[in-house]
Amino acid sequence: MEKNYHVCTGCSLLCDDIEVEAEKNKINKVHTACRIGVAHMKAGKEEAIFRVDNKPVDEATAISEAAAILKNAKNPMIFGLGASTNEAQKTAIELAKKINATLDDTSSFCLGSLVEALISEKIKTCTLDDVRNKADVIIFWGTDPSDSHPRHLSKYSYFPRGSEKQRGWEEERTAIAIDVRKSHTAKICGNYFFQIPPKGDAEFTDALIAGLSGKLPKTSYNYPPKKILELANILKGAKFGVIFVGRGLIYSLENLEPLFRLMKALNEKANFHLMPMVGNYNTMGFNENLFAETGYVNSVKFENGTVLHGPDYSIVEALKERTVDAALIVGSDPFSILPRSIVKNLLEIPVISIDPYETLTSRNSKVYINTAISGVEAGGSATRMDGKKVSFEPAIETNHPSDETILKKIMEAL
Numbered sequence: 001m002e003k004n005y006h007v008c009t010g011c012s013l014l015c016d017d018i019e020v021e022a023e024k025n026k027i028n029k030v031h032t033a034c035r036i037g038v039a040h041m042k043a044g045k046e047e048a049i050f051r052v053d054n055k056p057v058d059e060a061t062a063i064s065e066a067a068a069i070l071k072n073a074k075n076p077m078i079f080g081l082g083a084s085t086n087e088a089q090k091t092a093i094e095l096a097k098k099i100n101a102t103l104d105d106t107s108s109f110c111l112g113s114l115v116e117a118l119i120s121e122k123i124k125t126c127t128l129d130d131v132r133n134k135a136d137v138i139i140f141w142g143t144d145p146s147d148s149h150p151r152h153l154s155k156y157s158y159f160p161r162g163s164e165k166q167r168g169w170e171e172e173r174t175a176i177a178i179d180v181r182k183s184h185t186a187k188i189c190g191n192y193f194f195q196i197p198p199k200g201d202a203e204f205t206d207a208l209i210a211g212l213s214g215k216l217p218k219t220s221y222n223y224p225p226k227k228i229l230e231l232a233n234i235l236k237g238a239k240f241g242v243i244f245v246g247r248g249l250i251y252s253l254e255n256l257e258p259l260f261r262l263m264k265a266l267n268e269k270a271n272f273h274l275m276p277m278v279g280n281y282n283t284m285g286f287n288e289n290l291f292a293e294t295g296y297v298n299s300v301k302f303e304n305g306t307v308l309h310g311p312d313y314s315i316v317e318a319l320k321e322r323t324v325d326a327a328l329i330v331g332s333d334p335f336s337i338l339p340r341s342i343v344k345n346l347l348e349i350p351v352i353s354i355d356p357y358e359t360l361t362s363r364n365s366k367v368y369i370n371t372a373i374s375g376v377e378a379g380g381s382a383t384r385m386d387g388k389k390v391s392f393e394p395a396i397e398t399n400h401p402s403d404e405t406i407l408k409k410i411m412e413a414l
Contacts, residue, residue, distance in 0.1 A: 007392035008033050009083075009281040009375035010040035011149050012385035013128070013156070020395045027376070027396060034150035041376055041395065043357075048400045049370035059369075059401070066328070066352045066367045067413035070099050073326035073350075077102040079315050080332030081403075082280030085380030086389075088403035089282070089289045092330060095411050097302045102324060105286050106332065108298040108314040110247055111276040113256055115287045116297045118276065118387075123263055126242065126273040127386045128155075133162035137238035137270075139176045142201065143246020143277040146184035153188065157244070174234060178204070179248060194231060197221050201252035208232055209265045241272040278385050280331075281374070285383035319345045328352045328410075330403060331371075335360035354406055372400035380404070 008018045010033070019031040020041060030041045050062040057065075070076050078101050081089050096103040107115060117123050131138070138157050145152035153159055158175045165172045177186035178194045178201075186193040196204050200221055207217035207225075211232030217225050235241060245259070253259065259274075266272040278284055287297035294300050294307045301308040311317050315334065318324045319342045326349055335343050336359065346364070353365035356373040372378035377398035381391045401409075 006041070006395045007375050007382075007390055008037040008041060009373075009382065009392070010034070010037040012278045012281050012284060013149050013151060014281060014382055014384045014390045014392075015151055015155065016390065016392075022396050025396050036150060040373070043373060044376055044396055044398070048398075049358075049368065051365075051368040053366060054363075062367055062369050063406070063409045063413050066369070066410050069326050069350045069352060069366065070101075070328065070410070071414055073099075073324075075100075075102065075324050076326040076328065077104065077315065077318055077324040078328045078330065079104050079334065080330040081105055081286045082107075082278075082283035083331035083374070084282060084286075084403045085374050085378070085382060086282065086285045086289060087380050088330070088407060089286050091404050091407040091411070093290060093293050095328075095407055098411060098414065100302050100304060101328075102301045102313045102318055103290070104299050104313060104315045104318075105283065106280065106337070107278075107283055107287055108311075109316055111245070111250055111278055111283075112287065112298045114245060114250060114259075114274075114276045115278070115284065116291070117256060117260075118274070119288060119291050119297065123260070123274050124267065124272070125275055125386070127388055128157075128275075128384065129388075130240070130273075131242050131275075132156045132160050132165075134164050134240040135162070135242050136165065136172055137174050137176070137234060137241040139178060139235075139241070139243040140185050140189070141178045141243055141245055142180075142248025142250070142252065143244055144179070144183035144185045145244065145277060146188065148246075148277065148279065152244075153185070157242070158188070176231065176234070192231075192234075194227065196223065199252050201249050202254070202258045204228075205258040205262050208235075209262055212236060212265045212269055235266060235272070236269040238266075238270040238272065241266065241270055243272065243274045244277050245274060246277045275386055282382040284385055284387060285381075288383055288387070316342055319343065322348070324349065326350050326352075328354070329361055329365070330354045330407070331356070333359040333361045335364055354403055356400070369406050370400060371406060372398050372402045374402070378402040 021029040030038045176192040177189040203219045211217040217228040296309045299314040351365040352367040353362040362368045379393045
């Protein structure tokens with residue numbers, strides 16, 4: 001039985017210290033990983049699956065059918081890729097250009113606007129290693145990493161000893177949670193939990209900005225001014241502050257303007273950075289790769305060498321308006337994550353699902369191609385939530401093709 005260290009692609013932390021014990025090409029034990037990571041690393045499968053119309057076929061037939069669907073479509077969409085390697089994402093972008101497709105990912109209805117602001121250098125950010133080594137004030141706003149990224153607090157943000165924070169959370173770090181409910185992370189933050197009502201984030205931001213400038217903070221929901229002033233004083237004293245932003249905050253705001261204003265006010269008094277709590281292990285990679293190609297992070301349409309961009313090219317609007325006539329879904333499950341009123345329109349068009357797992361989407365697809373799990377059965381590279389590039393090797397061998405391989409074969413078959 002051999003032991004090796006591997007990168008976990010269970011979330012966007014991309015932990016690189018995972019010890020794996022494999023025997024007869026099967027992972028038996030996983031050490032160091034969180035509960036999400038253990039389940040992810042041990043999810044290896046038996047035989048590869050290829051289906052057309054829910055009937056088993058060979059790989060060549062599935063590829064041929066997928067290519068035929070895309071070739072016959074006047075306005076195909078490619079969606080997903082947050083759980084694919086950088087290499088697969090770049091191949092998908094080339095495929096989208098070749099077939100004049102609409103291309104989108106989950107960031108169009110999650111954290112995409114914030115990621116685009118960071119890539120465009122409109123907001124100051126930092127690395128997770130900077131957080132571990134330097135951060136003295138950490139805010140978790142509209143996010144619960146204890147559930148979504150279980151090693152976040154222990155490996156990077158709150159509990160670890162850093163090069164400049166040797167006394168750690170007991171003496172040198174303050175963790176603050178701002179949320180609509182008392183999450184597991186909020187419980188860890190103890191007295192530094194600030195509970196606000198749903199959609200109250202913009203007002204709380206304005207009140208906090210007032211508190212930072214010494215004015216009396218007010219909100220329409222009568223949040224105690226004394227508590228906001230207490231928080232403002234903590235933030236003003238930060239030598240290296242970080243705000244980890246979750247969907248809870250982004251969904252509450254009509255636009256990012258309150259966040260821009262808060263960061264400006266904070267950096268007039270202290271030293272603050274911002275980082276989005278992206279979910280899929282390579283959402284950041286997709287956004288960066290598409291931005292490098294088009295200047296946008298999501299919601300684009302390629303049209304004979306030109307690039308169109310806007311909400312009309314997001315999966316939500318495209319399905320709502322029925323503007324696409326075929327869909328290639330890669331490593332995502334829109335049937336589970338989108339509202340029924342929108343996703344039902346996918347049932348009216350041919351869907352190709354490329355995914356390492358059986359999902360509601362794969363079961364409703366005309367073509368399903370079962371692929372290797374990145375980081376477990378296939379190697380490649382990805383981009384961590386803080387923008388750091390991480391390369392990884394497979395932990396076990398498999399007969400499952402990678403996303404990249406399948407996308408290249410579809411492109412060749414067109």
